[in-house]
Amino acid sequence: MDSTSLTPIEVAELLKITKNTVYEIIKRGELPAYKVGKKLRIDKEDIDNYIKNQKKGKSSSSTKQLNQEIVKSEISNNKEIKSDDKNIIICGQDMILDILGRNIENTLPSIKSYRSYMGSYNGLINLYNNKASIASAHLWDWETSEYNIDFVKKLLPGIPCTIINLTYRIQGFYVKKGNPKNIQGWDDLKREDLSYINRELGCGVRVLLDGKLRELNISSNEINGYNSEESSHLAVASAIARGKGDFGLGIEKVAKQIDNIDFISLQKERYDLVIKTENLYNPIYKEILNIINSNEFKDELVGLGGYDLKDTGKIIAET
Template identity: 55%
Template sequence: MKNETSLTPEEVAGILKIAKNTVYELIKRGELPAYRIGRKIRIDLQDVENYKKQGKKTEHLPETTPAGRITAGTKPSIEGQTAFSGLVICGQDVLLDILTRHLERHPNGTRAFRHYVGSFSGLLALYQEKADMSAVHLWDGDTGVYNIPYVRRLLPGIPAVIIHLACRMQGFYALKGNPKGIKQWQDLTRPDISFINREKGCGTRVLLDEKLRVLGIDRRQINGYKREENSHLAIASAVARGEADTGLGIEKAALQVRGIEFVPLHKERYELVIKKEDLEKPHFQAVIEILQSEEFKRELQGLGDYDLTETGKIVAEV
C-alpha cells in the first residue's frame, strides 16, 4: 500500500480506524470523494489525507455554553458545514452507524454525529454534556455485572437509563488453526505468546484488566501488554499480519479479516446510556422505536456476532 494512491474502502477503513460501512456512509454523504472503476469504488490517498487534516480542525466534541448545556449552534461542524443540529452519539460499533442511518429517515429523527471513542470517554462526554448518548460495554469483575456499576460512578448525581443494544462475544484472535493453542486468559503469560492490546478506557481493555485482576494474573508477564491499537479490526489485522500472536476483541472483526480464527471467551452486553431527563424528547423516542423495530433487527441479523434477544429494552434506571 505504500506506493498506491488509489485505495479500496477496506484500506481507507484501516487508515482511519473506522468500520468499512462508515467509509461508505462518508462517501454517500459527500464527505469523502470517491469514484468507480468498473464496479469497484476507489478513493484517492490524497483525499483521505485531506479528510484527516479537516478532521483535526473540526472533529471534536462540542463546546458548551456558559451554563454547560449544548445548543444546536455549538455542535460540531461536519466537513465545513457551519452548524450541526442533531444528536452526538459516542461509541465504535457499526451497529451505531446503522442506527444513525435509520434515525435520519425516522419521522421524528434527526442527523447524528458519530464520535468514535471508547466507553470511558463516552460516559465522560455524556457527563460533561458534550454528547447526548453513549454506547458502553464495561464489565465489573466484583459483581459480574455489565455497565450499571460504571454508569453510577461516572455519572454521579445524573439519573440515567440503560437501553440494551446487543450481546456480543469477546475472545482471542489467532491465526487459522490456532497454531499456538491459545485458549484461556492464562495463556497470555506464556513466553512464546506475543499480545497486542486495546487502548485504555475502552470496554475490551476494561474486560481484560478486570479478568487479570480477578484471576490474579500479573500483566507485567504479558509480552506486548503495552502495545495498543484503537479498534477490534486493527487488532485482528495485526494478528493476521504476524505482528502479534493474539489480541482480544469481538467476533465480528474476526469474520472480516482473512486468516483469523476466533477463540470465544466471554459474552458481553453492549448498551446505550441516555440521561433520564432526555428520554421523552422526540429524537430520543425515535432512537428507542428504531431499536425495537423489526426492520432494524433484521439488518443487524445479517452482520453476525449479535444476540438481539433484548435489543431496545430498557434494562436499568440508574
C-alpha cells in the same frame, strides 16, 4: 514482501485518489488500517491486496459493512459540535451505531446525527460533560461480573440514567489461522512464550482484559506486548494476521472478516446504550427508542450477522 507503512495522504497519492476517498475505503472495511500513536497508518501489503481484489471484482457486502472504527468522526478531530435538539452525538465504535444514526436522520429529517468513535469509558465521560447525547458501553466489572451499571453510576455521579440494551456480542482471542500456539483461554495470558496485542485505555476490551488480570492475579508486567496498543477490533485482528503478535482480544464478528485469523470464544458481553433519563421525555429521544425497538431496525441488524438481539430495546437498568 514490502511491509512499508504509509499515511492516508501517501496512499491517496499512490492510488491517485483523494484523501477522503482513502478514509471511506477504510471505513467500509476494504482496507485495513491501524494507529501509531494518534496517526493512521496503512501497510503497503494491504494496499497491494486491495488493488488485487479490485482487479478481481471482489467486493463482499459483509466486508463493506464491517468497520468504521478506525477513522475518527469530524466531531473528534475537526470541530466541536454541541449536543442539543438539532444534533444527536452517539459515542461508540460498533457499526450498529452508524446504522442507528442513519435511521435517526431518515426518521427525523430535521436532526443531524454525528458519530464519535471513542471507547466506552470516554464515551460515558462525554455524556457526563454534555458532549454526547448517547453513549454505548460494554464495561465489565470484575468484582460483580456485571456490565455497565456500576460504571454508569460512578462516571455520571448523581445523574439519573437509563441503560438500554442494543445487542450481545462474543468476546474472545484472535489467533493465527490454525492456532499454532494452542491458545485456549484466559490462563494463556500467563504464558511467557506469547506476544499480546492490546487495546487503548478506556475501551471496553481493555477494561475486560484488566479486570481478568485482577481476577487471575496476573500483573500486566508479566504480559509480553501489554503496552502494544491498537485502536479497534479490526486493527488488532489485522495485526495478528500480519504476525505482529500471537493473540489479542476482540469481538467474534470481526474475526470472520479477516483472512488468516481464528477465534477463541471466551465471554458473551452486553452492549448497551446509556441515555440521561431526563432526555427520554424529549420527543426526539422517544422516537430514537421507537427506532431501536422497530422491526425494520432489528431486521437490518439480523442481516449483518454476529449479533444477539434477544433484548434489543429492553431497559436493563435505571440508575
